[in-house]
Amino acid sequence: MRTNFLVATTLGAMMAAGGTASAQDGERYWIEKSQDGYVRMDRQTGEMSYCSGQGGRLVCRLAADDRRALQDEIARLQDEIVAIEERLAALESRPRDEGLPSEDEFEKTMGYMERFFRRFMGIVKEFERDLGGEPDDSTSQKT
Numbered sequence: 001m002r003t004n005f006l007v008a009t010t011l012g013a014m015m016a017a018g019g020t021a022s023a024q025d026g027e028r029y030w031i032e033k034s035q036d037g038y039v040r041m042d043r044q045t046g047e048m049s050y051c052s053g054q055g056g057r058l059v060c061r062l063a064a065d066d067r068r069a070l071q072d073e074i075a076r077l078q079d080e081i082v083a084i085e086e087r088l089a090a091l092e093s094r095p096r097d098e099g100l101p102s103e104d105e106f107e108k109t110m111g112y113m114e115r116f117f118r119r120f121m122g123i124v125k126e127f128e129r130d131l132g133g134e135p136d137d138s139t140s141q142k143t
Contacts, residue, residue: 027043028042028043028044029041029042029043030043031051034050036050036052037050037051037052037053038050038051038052038053038058038060039051040060047062047063047066048062048063048066049061049062049063049066050063
């Protein structure tokens with residue numbers, strides 16, 4: 001019985017909250033008559049607009065502070081676009097890597113690898129000798 005009461009109370013509270021939210025959505029803007037027309041305030045953002053009746057319609061324009069903030073944001077975004085375009089141009093103007101090394105680079109790298117493997121095989125031979133085994137002739141160092 002107590003559980004049913006809690007469920008009913010919770011559902012009722014949720015329905016009431018839902019009704020309140022939709023009522024608040026309908027009252028998002030507050031409009032006040034002024035000398036030249038109307039002033040409209042967005043209750044969610046605090047943004048102010050000046051409105052006037054034109055041809056049976058209410059036409060609203062941003063307030064000076066909002067317009068200045070909007071223009072500042074537009075200028076900032078335009079500067080950011082210019083910076084991105086300059087960076088893109090710099091990246092695109094770099095010489096592209098051909099992918100394959102030159103013959104000299106290839107030979108130099110192969111020389112490093114050959115020296116590495118010869119030293120490594122020398123270490124393996126020493127290790128085999130230390131363990132008492134004889135090194136295999138196929139792994140002997142060829143210089």
